[in-house]
Amino acid sequence: MNQRARRARVIAAWILLAGSIIGWPLSMLTVAQDEPPFVLSLSWLAIILAAAELLTTSQVHEEQGEDKKTGHP
Template identity: 65%
Template structure:
């Protein structure tokens, strides 16, 4: 049960970190990089984080029954 909850928390942390990290990177250390490529990279992280979150929430709900 704890491991399932930990996966969900980690997925939330990855999703929030990716959403916050995108503008921070765009206006900070990666401001000289092509913004389109940077955006695609962060978009891939956000999509995969959301996928992990969905899967971990389903796993948490079905495992608790």
């Protein structure tokens, strides 16, 4: 994976994470008022955790790519 693709993946992960954190309370107050709060929260939490995992793995891949360039283990 090239540097540009890695960078795009990190940016996408940040956008997904921020959007999920903002979308959670907004959905509870607007379109999903009829949903049980616990179930809705579990759904949003699953999305947030997936976004955080994507961000973490993307950053690890980015660091590994930098290590290969510099020759550090």
